[in-house]
Amino acid sequence: MRARLALIRRLAEFTNQYPWQWACAELEAFFDMLRSAPRPAALSTLRGYQTTMRLFQDFVTDTRYGWPQACRERFGQAPAAVLHEWNSMVHAVEYEGRPGRRPLTYDEVQVLFDTADQRVDDIRSRGRKGALVAVRDAAVLKAVYAYGLRRREACGLDLADLRHNPSMPAFGRFGALFVRLAKASRGSAPKRRTVLTVPEMDWIVAVLDEYLTEVRPRLAPAAHPALWVSERTARLSVYRLGRVFEIVRDLAGLPEELDLHGLRHSYVTHLVEFDIPRSSFRTRSGTPSPRRRRSTPACRTSSVTNCCATNCASINPAWRRAGETENGLPVEPASGDGRTRNVRHHGPGRAVG
Known part of the structure; x- marks a missing residue:
């Protein structure tokens, strides 16, 4: 009111x-x-x-x-x-976003992450405070991309939201993320979903492990449950996360129209090029229907009832269903044109002395 x-x-x-x-x-x-x-x-x-x-x-x-x-x-x-x-203005078209708003390309994601890592060395070389926070910033940006998170979802994560995936025991406690503050719809409570760690982005396991074992304890979070904490023993704010992306983006010389939500769009777009089955997109991205998507690919999906072991197994080409169809027509794999790429391995941030 x-x-x-x-x-x-x-x-x-x-x-x-x-x-x-x-x-x-x-x-x-x-x-x-x-x-x-x-x-x-x-x-x-x-x-x-x-x-x-x-x-x-x-x-x-x-x-x-x-x-x-x-x-x-x-x-x-x-x-x-x-x-x-x-x-009066009417909702006449499916996409109403700004024309310049788009997913980041592979090269732009790589430059963004390299700049975030280099920022740690620059702070240390000048003898200034903030190296620990810079390592945290680099880790949270990589996590947003690796799991396709909205900014509120990323800031709302707790340590208890780190989950094991029995189909991927090598990932340990980083096999999945349980998102409890997903986007609500029509006045409902925040939705929930489980986002699995895909093998194409297994580098995030080392990033999160270093952050939890070396960086987060030195931020003195005490008993705070948040996964991403600030230097003042508080949960990382949504505003601060957006500012982190803007700072790194400007240092990297990337276009100003790129925003933090573009990493989520990049996540979905790159999963398409990884040839991940369309049936898992709705569960991974937390988007209720293709109409609700903005600049992410409009992948029409069927109802998904199992979001853990079944979906994790489905990303293995050896277990993928052959002859997948859509509307009665055969679907050509996204990697059929030979353009499938991946962001280079993002190791953990540089150790802070």
């Missing part, structure tokens, strides 16, 4: 008029201002604003509440509807 009231007051300040004086032109000018700002509002955000304004409009124009009559008696003018079908 506070956010809705703030939006109505913001519109009143912009128009310098009272609600019963508003017209369609003022509303259109307000949305044009939001779209032309240095950081333009997303279409989904503007649709949410219009929903709030439509609720307010229905309230003040409904004769059952008495506002039209009261305004007409006091000011000689009654509130009128300013949002109509012809000036």
